[in-house]
Amino acid sequence: MDVIDIPLVLAWVREIAAAVEQQEARLTELDSAIGDGDHGSNLRRGFTAVLAALDTLDEPASVGAVLTRTGSTLISKVGGASGPLYGSAFRAMGAALPGETADPAEFAAALAAGLAAIRKLGAAEPGDKTVVDAWTPALAAFERTADTGLAAAAGSAAEAAAQGVLDTVPLQARKGRASYLGPRSVGHPDPGAASTELIFRALATALGRLKPSG
């Protein structure tokens, strides 16, 4: 059966941590252009703490427990806007996945809950040049392709997120620190959208490598 189980969701979060570590400099560079240049270091600090927190999480009872712990740790450790925003997204995904496994439809619903949490807390709309502009197309792609299998759906979600990042380039930021630049924020990709792409790429990588049992 094509499901996400606990080892797989753990692998996903660890894959995000590895990607953030590897891409820290690039995220910081993107943030320097239109923000304050700390998005990479903040996320690295957060996911380093997440890895430590997951190591002390014995026998998670559900897929959601892993994501809830991830979200709580991000809220506790990151600060800035990205801590509460990503933290709330992971906590919302965690709350939506109470079982030991999640099928593609359930996982899509969790991704939707994560996006809803970000939009509620950040009051961001598509087109504001934020995380929302990568997560929204990624979710749509995942939902559209969910019946072709998890790995394929995650792959198309990652591609859609990447396109979403490119699509933020001509936008003028209307939320977050980049909004202070007004028209000068045009011409740069949004760093938050870029880190969202990493999250979806990590999902595709984890699913491609680890086949769930059962």
Next chain:
Amino acid sequence: MKKLINTPDTVLADALAGFAAAHPELAVDLDNRVIARGSRPAAPKVAVVSGGGSGHEPLHGGFVGPGMLDAACPGEVFTSPVPDQLLAAARAVHSGAGVVFVVKNYTGDVLNFGLAAELAAEEGIEVRTVLVNDDVAVEDSTWTAGRRGTGATVMVEKAVGALAERGAGLDEVAALGARVNAASRSFAIALTAATVPAAGKPGFDLPEDEIEVGVGIHGEPGRRREALRPARELVAEVVDTVLADHDLTAGDEVIALVNGLGGTPLLELYLVYGEVHARLAERGIRIARNLVGNYVTSLDMAGFSLTLTKAGPELLELWDAPVATAALTWT
């Protein structure tokens, strides 16, 4: 870029340890990253707590002490503190009369202080939030994150702290904070960019003969770039920009803050103050009180911000009330 640091990751912890060593009169919790007063109030009083990213020193830790803040929470460099930290601060200084959070209007600060206020409420600690958003460089509309909180934070924290010291109630203290913020406007220009230790290089490149106009305090670029000109012309532009957004008229009194952003000598700040004083005098606006120096900095950024707060007798009295903190002290 040369920095006096051990490692980029330990800048905050190392600096906080140094601050604690330098100020034994304060209670510095190195684990939770909370700077609090060294002693509890004799009678319950409203506790005033602020916080924000590090890199703006002396804001906020330098303003903890009798007459001003009860506690401050430094976040990572240019990154808001986390909710757990703010909750620890609220718990540490709550004496039964509630807590006022003074929050600069940045998305991260608003989110983290908001989460902390919810957590505190669950524990029965009543919290009111005063949002500081005085920077006229940002258009205040639904299409931006709103105006940034900058120099007015000093005015708000001083006034609110003084009123809380007199035993005023929670709502009264919070309402005063909102009024002081509403009476304040700021604008800044930068001659150089700030260098975040973890990034190791300036946030933006600025040619030798150009300045950034309308910068914030987080190393982000400003609204536009202009040619460097004599201070008199630059100050005129800054004063006029602030006044254009203010309701000041001839005969009004203000508290003026000429604030260095971290990399500008006092010599130049006093020169700027002289120009501000003259320009305001031409408009019939009198500076009743002033502060000249580095109060709300942006690491090593060169440049200054001007904050004008319209001041009636109530605010001047609170401003003159005694204060004893690391960065602001008078009797």
